[in-house]
Amino acid sequence: MKVLVLLLLSFSAFANLDKAPPSFKINKLNAVYMDINNAHSHLYFDMAKREIIATTTLEFTTRELGQPLFDLVPEIISAELDGVAVNIKEISSPENTTEMRMIDKVVEAGSHKLIIKNEITTNARINSNSIDIAFWMSDLTDRRYLERYIPANFEFDQYALELELSFSKITVDRHDIFTNGMLSEVSPNHYKINFPEYFTASSYYFHMVKKDRFPAIRTHFMSIDGRKIPMTIYSGSSWSLSSAERNARKVLAELESILGAWGHPSLTIYIAGSGGMEYSGATITSMSALGHELTHSYFARGVMPVRGNSGWIDEAIASWRDDGYRTRSTPGFRTTSMGAHSVYRRHTDRKAYDQGADFMEYLNHKLSAQGGLKAFLKDVYSHKLHHTITTKNLQNMLESYSGIDFSGDFKQYILGGSK
Numbered sequence: 001m002k003v004l005v006l007l008l009l010s011f012s013a014f015a016n017l018d019k020a021p022p023s024f025k026i027n028k029l030n031a032v033y034m035d036i037n038n039a040h041s042h043l044y045f046d047m048a049k050r051e052i053i054a055t056t057t058l059e060f061t062t063r064e065l066g067q068p069l070f071d072l073v074p075e076i077i078s079a080e081l082d083g084v085a086v087n088i089k090e091i092s093s094p095e096n097t098t099e100m101r102m103i104d105k106v107v108e109a110g111s112h113k114l115i116i117k118n119e120i121t122t123n124a125r126i127n128s129n130s131i132d133i134a135f136w137m138s139d140l141t142d143r144r145y146l147e148r149y150i151p152a153n154f155e156f157d158q159y160a161l162e163l164e165l166s167f168s169k170i171t172v173d174r175h176d177i178f179t180n181g182m183l184s185e186v187s188p189n190h191y192k193i194n195f196p197e198y199f200t201a202s203s204y205y206f207h208m209v210k211k212d213r214f215p216a217i218r219t220h221f222m223s224i225d226g227r228k229i230p231m232t233i234y235s236g237s238s239w240s241l242s243s244a245e246r247n248a249r250k251v252l253a254e255l256e257s258i259l260g261a262w263g264h265p266s267l268t269i270y271i272a273g274s275g276g277m278e279y280s281g282a283t284i285t286s287m288s289a290l291g292h293e294l295t296h297s298y299f300a301r302g303v304m305p306v307r308g309n310s311g312w313i314d315e316a317i318a319s320w321r322d323d324g325y326r327t328r329s330t331p332g333f334r335t336t337s338m339g340a341h342s343v344y345r346r347h348t349d350r351k352a353y354d355q356g357a358d359f360m361e362y363l364n365h366k367l368s369a370q371g372g373l374k375a376f377l378k379d380v381y382s383h384k385l386h387h388t389i390t391t392k393n394l395q396n397m398l399e400s401y402s403g404i405d406f407s408g409d410f411k412q413y414i415l416g417g418s419k
Contacts, residue, residue, distance in 0.1 A: 021344050023066060032064050033068075038197075041163050041164070046168045052131075071153070073143055076118050080116075118151075120133070139277075143346065145202045147201060153201060157200065157201070176216070178232060180205040182195075224261050230265075234270055235272065236270075237272055237273060262297070283296070304387070307343070309391055316360050326364070330362060339410075340415040
């Protein structure tokens, strides 16, 4: 029994590493991916110096001898590994696909603790007695997830994060904090936000502004599974919040009827300008893009991509929904490689919006005997909510669900080959 328990614990600890890209050589030494078990990041707002210092602790595991990899875009003030100061290098992945951070020390396989301090300046501003800060992200540009602000792992990894916020001892205005985590006030001007263990680097929503800067509606909607889901809608534009609420309720009713119950403990909507970006149970969006972004809480931040090569899936699904769930007997294009870039690629191919949506229309036609693509996606969502998937996973699930061989279709239309 003890052996079985140890095996199960070992499998659990390394489960995320099974989806990591391959380790690679740097100056004849192994650069190896880590599995973060949990993370804590303390943001200290120094009102006098008008600076924000993040101190982040990552407890992680590696499965092989080497120099551990993670990412952080800002300059590093200090770093400590297992109680000893270390240097952190910025390196390029094979094929120069992306850049990342590497601990400049060879470590044994096993458990380790990394503490890093850095300053946050991106999307952050301190006024005389108030703060405006947001962790805005993008899936269309490299290195634009959580690593823009604090140390993080890559999208293959899922782990709990506690974000702690505190201020220097001078008069500070009260603030509104909009987040998809669980917010608690420890004391005046001291907060904690706990994000769930299924989050990846692209999941987090955090926006803090001076209190009452934005008008907001705080309400709820009833999910089809009986849960009362808290819903916050706020806006910095001239859009009517009541119109946004009506639109959101309409879209939620549509998505739940097609795909299933809302998969997150809350919903936060920030109506701001044009375009939008998705988070797990949250979005910054325009009114016109609201349906697209809420769809992403099902596919993108509900069922989540492992890396850039699987990011096309959720954009294709959301765009297919935007186009009215259409069907077509052929994809209408010759080929793409939207799912066949380097395994180290971290952002989504823009072809997902058009050719990807066309491919979803084609799948809808191919699955007509099984109830169409909607029925398949509902099945995927029910089994893969809060889990990551790859392009190969999607193909396998399609074939298992339908009994149809999709290998030729994926090779030609997604992986850049030919039938």
